[in-house]
Amino acid sequence: MPPTRVGEPSLVDHLLRRRDRLTTAPQPRCSIQSIPPYVPGRPPTPREGLRSYKLSSNENPYPPLPGVLAASAEAAAGMNRYPDLGSSVLHDALAARLEVPTEHLAVATGSVALIYQLLQAFCEPGDEVIHAWRSFEAYPIAASVAAATSVRVPLTVDGRHDLDAMLTAITPRTRVILVCTPNNPTGPAVTQAELDAFLAVVPSRVLVVLDEAYAEFVRMADPVDGVTTYRRHENVVVTRTFSKAYGLAGLRVGYAVGPAPITAALRAVSLPFGVTAIAQAAAVASLSAQPALAERVETLVAERVRVLDGLRRAGLDVPDAQGNFVWLGFGDDASDFAVACERAGIVVRPFAGDGVRASIGEPEANDRLVEIATEWTTTRTRAS
Structure with a gap:
């Protein structure tokens, strides 16, 4: 596929500029008016009797380093x-x-x-x-x-x-x-x-x-x-x-x-x-605090390996993961999978029509992610 160029002025942009010159209020640049909002990872919704986890922002789940x-x-x-x-x-x-x-x-x-x-x-x-x-x-x-x-x-x-x-x-x-x-x-x-x-x-x-x-x-x-x-x-x-x-x-x-x-x-x-x-x-x-940092990072890397193994055993084709997150290419099902995760008390980051990114978090949160993905994949396989 060829690259796409986003931001080049169009006929609509020129018409907007002409309209803006006729207004009395200050107007930002057309490129500013067309900027999509940055979408942050949402926090989890509290659920009675169920601990919720945020896996939507690639945050480190551990407290600050010593000192x-x-x-x-x-x-x-x-x-x-x-x-x-x-x-x-x-x-x-x-x-x-x-x-x-x-x-x-x-x-x-x-x-x-x-x-x-x-x-x-x-x-x-x-x-x-x-x-x-x-x-x-x-x-x-x-x-x-x-x-x-x-x-x-x-x-x-x-x-x-x-x-x-x-x-x-x-x-x-x-x-x-x-x-x-x-x-x-x-x-x-x-x-x-x-x-x-x-x-x-x-x-x-x-x-x-x-x-x-x-x-x-x-x-x-x-x-x-x-x-x-x-x-x-x-x-x-x-x-x-x-x-x-x-x-x-x-x-x-x-x-x-x-x-x-x-x-x-x-x-x-x-x-x-x-x-x-x-x-x-x-x-x-x-x-x-480099020694403590190294220990903490190794713990997260080990969790990442464990999550990857679990997702792949479930039959999912997960790309190589070198950050503190994994990618699930669910395509048009991305938003539905995110909803299923939220029902189970974890919040992931869906990219509508493309996939879902899930941070590596606490072991219980990671277990829950693998369980949901396994059930999701099994259900879809049976339905097909």
Whole structure:
């Protein structure tokens, strides 16, 4: 399938602009008016006599790492003061952890904020942003916010990035390519060999963003090393987050690592004081708790393997899962399956007409997911 370009002005857009000039009230850009809302994972509905679980937002089911709550409470005592604009302590901690210069870093309110900022910093109106689809649903939204055109390249049948098709989609208008690895919501990750071959062909004028929000969960042969990769390319930047493996989703803090000119542009367009003092303190404390982090991630990876085995024994064709979630390609049945899950006390994330993403949560929640999927598949098989 060819890529689709979303965001190019149409005849309707031009007519809307003409109409808007005749109104007296301020009007946003047409591209803003057409932005679909971001759909978050819903919380579960309480059910009497049944514990409910939220598996719809890829959250870490465990509490903060050791020392994080104490560091956060200490920082909260100074909430009458603005946070450190430069996030200097966090920059220093990341620089030490990643062995990179501090000027090669930028922090923001989650990796999604960094993606918005990158498109705002590097795209002129009408420029093209290439990304896989289905992938992170914020990508086309961020492109529209930057007045750019979203170019969606279909995934392969097994939920992987079609890097050859993404190369074919490059035009003189292409400014940014987003590579989500592991891919949210389908799960597979790009290998280093695949990425190296891809980057060898991408024009140096095109910025390549490696979205590694789930990097800590990858367990595969030849995994991508984003930090090593950016060191070899002037047009590569890596975005990561403390929301997933580190369990700081409620505080909103992420970081980018890349060549100094790219991270300088990120800092130039960042929201002043966006990363709170509490978030900075929690992130620094989390970086100091690596042994506990590793243990927690391994527990979640083991649960992921267990869930995958159960789903596949039920006869489901589940793509390789390298994040903290699994993908069920139920197509037109996605919404119905989500309803069945909710009746059983778990909330998953349906993508209507496409599939369902379910986070790896507490063992009981994971057991319930496998049971529902097994019953669902058995019922459908008998009916056919």
